[in-house]
Amino acid sequence: MYIQTSWLGEFFKHSLLLAGAVVVLLPFYLMLSYSMKSPAEIETNTGGFFGAQQIMTDNRCVKVGNPEEDCLKRPIVYNYTAAFKEAPLVRYMLNGVFVTVSIFIIQVIIALPCAYALSKLRFWGRNVVFGMVIFCLLIPVHAIALPLYIMLAKVGLTNTYAALIVPWSISVFGIFLMRQFFMTVPDDLIDAARMDGMSEFSIVWQVMLPTAVPALLAFGIFSVVAHWNDYYWPRVVITGNKDLMTPPLGLRMFKSDMDGNEYGPMMAATTVIVLPLVIIFLLAQRRFIEGITMTGMK
Amino acid sequence: MASIALSRVTKSYGGQSVINGVDLDIHDGEFLTLVGPSGCGKSTTLRIIAGLETQTAGDVSIDGSLVNETRPSLRDLAMVFQSYALYPHLTVRQNLITPLRLRDLNFWERFPLLGHLVPSRRAKMAQIEKEVQLVSETLKIEPLLARKPGQLSGGQRQRVALGRAMVRNPAAFLMDEPLSNLDASLRVHMRAELSALHKKLKTTFVYVTHDQAEALTMSDRIAVMMDGDLLQLGSPEEVYQNPQDIRVAEFIGSPKMNILPGYCDELGNITCAGFSLDGTLEIPSPGPVSVGFRPEHLTLTEPNADQSLAGKLTYKENLGSDVFFHITQEGIEGSIIIRAQPLISTPQQPGDIIHCTPVPGKPLVFGPDGQRLDFKALAQSGTSS
Amino acid sequence: MGRSKAHYWFVGPAILLMLLLLIAPVVVAAALSMTDYSLGNSGFNWIGWENYEKLFTRRSYSKMFTASLTYVLLVVPISVALGLGSALLISSLRIGGELYKAIFFLPVMATLLAMAIVWEFALNPIVGVVNDILRSGCDKSVIYGFLSGSWLGYDPLESWYGSACEKKFPLWLGDRKYALGTIAFIGIWQAFGFNMVLYLAGLTSVPRELYQAAQMDGADSAWERFKLVTWPMLGPTHVFVITISSIRSFQVFDTVEALTEGGPSKSTYVMIYAMFEKGVRQNLLGMGSAITIVFLIFVLILTLVQVYFVNRKVHY
Numbered sequence: 001m002y003i004q005t006s007w008l009g010e011f012f013k014h015s016l017l018l019a020g021a022v023v024v025l026l027p028f029y030l031m032l033s034y035s036m037k038s039p040a041e042i043e044t045n046t047g048g049f050f051g052a053q054q055i056m057t058d059n060r061c062v063k064v065g066n067p068e069e070d071c072l073k074r075p076i077v078y079n080y081t082a083a084f085k086e087a088p089l090v091r092y093m094l095n096g097v098f099v100t101v102s103i104f105i106i107q108v109i110i111a112l113p114c115a116y117a118l119s120k121l122r123f124w125g126r127n128v129v130f131g132m133v134i135f136c137l138l139i140p141v142h143a144i145a146l147p148l149y150i151m152l153a154k155v156g157l158t159n160t161y162a163a164l165i166v167p168w169s170i171s172v173f174g175i176f177l178m179r180q181f182f183m184t185v186p187d188d189l190i191d192a193a194r195m196d197g198m199s200e201f202s203i204v205w206q207v208m209l210p211t212a213v214p215a216l217l218a219f220g221i222f223s224v225v226a227h228w229n230d231y232y233w234p235r236v237v238i239t240g241n242k243d244l245m246t247p248p249l250g251l252r253m254f255k256s257d258m259d260g261n262e263y264g265p266m267m268a269a270t271t272v273i274v275l276p277l278v279i280i281f282l283l284a285q286r287r288f289i290e291g292i293t294m295t296g297m298k
Numbered sequence: 299m300a301s302i303a304l305s306r307v308t309k310s311y312g313g314q315s316v317i318n319g320v321d322l323d324i325h326d327g328e329f330l331t332l333v334g335p336s337g338c339g340k341s342t343t344l345r346i347i348a349g350l351e352t353q354t355a356g357d358v359s360i361d362g363s364l365v366n367e368t369r370p371s372l373r374d375l376a377m378v379f380q381s382y383a384l385y386p387h388l389t390v391r392q393n394l395i396t397p398l399r400l401r402d403l404n405f406w407e408r409f410p411l412l413g414h415l416v417p418s419r420r421a422k423m424a425q426i427e428k429e430v431q432l433v434s435e436t437l438k439i440e441p442l443l444a445r446k447p448g449q450l451s452g453g454q455r456q457r458v459a460l461g462r463a464m465v466r467n468p469a470a471f472l473m474d475e476p477l478s479n480l481d482a483s484l485r486v487h488m489r490a491e492l493s494a495l496h497k498k499l500k501t502t503f504v505y506v507t508h509d510q511a512e513a514l515t516m517s518d519r520i521a522v523m524m525d526g527d528l529l530q531l532g533s534p535e536e537v538y539q540n541p542q543d544i545r546v547a548e549f550i551g552s553p554k555m556n557i558l559p560g561y562c563d564e565l566g567n568i569t570c571a572g573f574s575l576d577g578t579l580e581i582p583s584p585g586p587v588s589v590g591f592r593p594e595h596l597t598l599t600e601p602n603a604d605q606s607l608a609g610k611l612t613y614k615e616n617l618g619s620d621v622f623f624h625i626t627q628e629g630i631e632g633s634i635i636i637r638a639q640p641l642i643s644t645p646q647q648p649g650d651i652i653h654c655t656p657v658p659g660k661p662l663v664f665g666p667d668g669q670r671l672d673f674k675a676l677a678q679s680g681t682s683s
Numbered sequence: 684m685g686r687s688k689a690h691y692w693f694v695g696p697a698i699l700l701m702l703l704l705l706i707a708p709v710v711v712a713a714a715l716s717m718t719d720y721s722l723g724n725s726g727f728n729w730i731g732w733e734n735y736e737k738l739f740t741r742r743s744y745s746k747m748f749t750a751s752l753t754y755v756l757l758v759v760p761i762s763v764a765l766g767l768g769s770a771l772l773i774s775s776l777r778i779g780g781e782l783y784k785a786i787f788f789l790p791v792m793a794t795l796l797a798m799a800i801v802w803e804f805a806l807n808p809i810v811g812v813v814n815d816i817l818r819s820g821c822d823k824s825v826i827y828g829f830l831s832g833s834w835l836g837y838d839p840l841e842s843w844y845g846s847a848c849e850k851k852f853p854l855w856l857g858d859r860k861y862a863l864g865t866i867a868f869i870g871i872w873q874a875f876g877f878n879m880v881l882y883l884a885g886l887t888s889v890p891r892e893l894y895q896a897a898q899m900d901g902a903d904s905a906w907e908r909f910k911l912v913t914w915p916m917l918g919p920t921h922v923f924v925i926t927i928s929s930i931r932s933f934q935v936f937d938t939v940e941a942l943t944e945g946g947p948s949k950s951t952y953v954m955i956y957a958m959f960e961k962g963v964r965q966n967l968l969g970m971g972s973a974i975t976i977v978f979l980i981f982v983l984i985l986t987l988v989q990v991y992f993v994n995r996k997v998h999y
Contacts, residue, residue: 043810114693147707147709200690229795278792281792371901385896
């Protein structure tokens with residue numbers, strides 16, 4: 001291009017973006033920094049990023065009756081051990097993994113055959129079913145949480161894993177996305193598979209599934225990110241049972257359980273919950289951004 | 299109307315050189331075609347003339363004045379792009395108006411909404427409308443003026459793109475493979491139309507294509523480019539009959555020229571594929587040479603004729619008006635192609651051994667470096683070139 | 684055709700689940716919105732439009748609509764503008780574009796609830812860094828002069844910054860004048876990277892030849908080319924980004940629930956939070972369902988507007 005970006009212009013653009021980046025990164029910086037500092041440093045905003053890491057006394061430990069010299073810790077150690085001791089963080093994380101993975105697998109099992117039928121099979125009522133999918137796309141799942149909650153309560157499923165998973169088992173968006181993808185797969189491929197004697201069932205799982213990997217990956221990233229981060233639905237259906245809590249809900253409980261001054265452990269817990277996705281994101285940035293953009297609807 | 303001159307123009311992207319010092323004088327009012335395989339630098343050359351890219355070194359001048367630092371819009375050139383690059387959100391009329399609006403209206407007259415209040419705008423817009431009308435009459439696109447590019451066929455878009463270039467009455471037209479997105483029959487038709495348009499407008503046309511047939515049919519002169527070098531500049535006949543470089547010889551002409559390995563002795567006599575050519579090199583260059591025969595410069599002969607080239611017929615390509623024989627000979631890579639009249643060609647069948655001789659005076663000899671060598675046919679051979 | 688009854692097995696489960704988990708709840712909500720139903724009660728009474736009447740007459744609900752609409756009207760324009768702005772800047776950079784892209788996208792990925800808690804700490808009026816930073820500018824004359832507008836000839840004490848330096852900086856989430864704005868700020872912080880990525884995708888789909896054609900046509904300045912090519916070519920992206928942002932910001936919940944619980948004095952009482960509070964906390968499921976239905980209608984309208992615009996641009 002002819003536009004000869006001057007160095008001045010480039011400098012100007014970078015300074016604007018840099019200013020934006022500082023604001024965007026501020027909470028991440030604070031989160032990491034607070035998770036390593038002593039309460040005093042947090043309150044007075046001293047100690048730089050890492051804090052001075054001076055040995056401090058763990059008051060809680062003293063209160064329980066331990067001799068004071070056994071309760072001396074570095075702030076970073078104190079914050080993280082307190083986080084794991086005060087809240088079942090590991091349990092929350094395992095719940096999170098279990099719930100998100102289950103949701104994704106069930107969504108694929110339901111959506112893939114349906115998308116295949118809608119794109120490649122001719123049957124009576126196909127357009128009606130597709131119309132139904134389009135109609136359901138208009139319903140934001142968060143909006144109908146209340147009736148779902150009532151229905152789950154009526155069958156006694158609140159405060160179970162099922163309550164966390166079942167309402168998400170159908171992803172009309174997944175059906176839509178997969179159908180659009182399958183429309184681009186040539187019919188010849190399927191006809192060839194039929195000539196080879198494959199059943200419709202094995203066509204779905206042995207022919208369509210492998211070709212759909214890129215779209216599935218995008219959908220998987222979207223689904224996992226959405227449900228790992230989801231706070232609203234767990235908040236509605238899980239009341240008080242810590243064994244079932246997902247990371248965001250657990251963090252919220254941790255926040256109300258802690259007394260106001262425990263910023264350090266609080267931020268340590270936050271770091272533990274936020275970091276896994278952020279790290280995976282940074283490792284596979286391009287895929288994530290593509291996945292989330294591709295599935296940008298909703 | 300304008301002449302355009304490039305002198306020692308080079309372009310490199312991060313150390314990768316794509317144009318290595320091109321000198322080119324484009325005359326006022328001529329139709330000049332830059333032709334070459336993809337990646338040869340022809341499009342880049344055109345973009346440098348347009349000002350869309352800046353050359354790494356060298357000068358571009360239009361009508362004698364240096365334009366190295368001049369922005370594209372001030373060079374008074376118009377360009378037709380391969381994808382036509384019409385603004386999809388504007389109607390055909392608005393597309394045609396845009397270049398004039400940007401040229402003739404000042405900042406305030408162009409200002410959204412408020413611009414309509416500037417008094418001088420009305421007269422200028424009326425003038426612009428008139429010019430658009432004129433051009434759309436010339437190109438017969440009046441019925442399309444209210445449509446958007448998305449509602450047009452490929453051929454219609456092509457016309458609109460031409461129209462957008464024409465409204466400004468530029469000093470020269472630059473065209474970057476403008477026909478390559480059309481289907482085959484339309485492309486042939488548009489060649490004739492473009493030639494007619496050039497005759498009518500009498501403006502300089504610089505045309506880029508990878509299709510040697512387009513270059514041969516439309517141009518006043520052809521510039522053959524390869525690997526960033528300008529290999530030969532000349533009229534279509536000259537480039538076809540008298541290629542100065544083996545790469546030009548191979549690129550221009552379809553089917554391709556046959557190139558056979560040959561050998562030159564101390565006296566300048568040349569032997570090739572088992573027979574000797576009836577002629578000598580002006581300046582003998584003993585050693586291996588390459589000999590080129592165009593398919594139409596080989597004629598079928600009787601088996602007993604002396605000095606004939608013999609080979610096995612592998613494939614008969616019948617195009618109706620012509621028949622091309624593909625023959626192979628042991629020790630020669632690929633096949634040799636011979637053009638024959640359909641009437642003479644009937645008896646031969648694939649598998650037969652057939653014989654041919656070159657038309658005297660027509661073989662072209664190239665040295666080991668690919669440069670053309672001066673080869674003179676013997677005087678007694680009846681036909682002179 | 685003999686070969687397949689397969690489609691019954693393929694679409695059957697999906698149809699069943701759609702009916703059960705998406706369509707039935709809408710019907711149930713519509714029905715319950717006409718009742719005074721509560722979980723645990725044996726029966727309920729049909730009370731007609733009473734819930735809706737309350738919804739449109741009571742002050743607390745008018746506060747709810749105000750909060751939701753204000754939130755949307757703050758978050759959507761700003762996050763869309765920031766998204767477009769950063770996309771334009773990033774796409775015109777020579778180096779470093781990928782880095783900024785990753786940074787700005789980070790909040791989209793990070794658990795919103797967790798980051799909301801961090802923001803709450805940062806915005807804490809006593810120990811939070813935000814007020815700390817603002818306060819530290821008060822005694823640096825350059826910053827003070829700039830932010831208080833005295834360089835423009837205003838009386839520094841009249842300005843927001845000047846008077847805040849004099850008295851005290853806002854409580855942010857604890858002040859009803861600032862709470863919704865602060866929640867919206869977090870919403871913008873979280874959402875604009877998403878819009879940026881959509882705009883970047885939109886920008887790469889603009890053919891380069893169009894820009895070159897614009898240059899040949901005499902669009903010499905970047906602004907002229909933006910007007911002639913970039914802005915109109917982004918048309919479909921605009922529609923998409925604006926609708927998505929609107930629907931998403933209508934659904935704001937995490938930040939409100941964790942940071943303000945609808946307060947102070949209902950200034951952040953947004954719809955989904957109201958639905959949660961009425962329906963789940965107070966067990967007033969009839970009322971909650973009425974809010975659900977109104978919310979669904981809002982989203983439907985937004986989607987129809989989108990469809991209208993998408994169809995209008997079909998000739999692209």
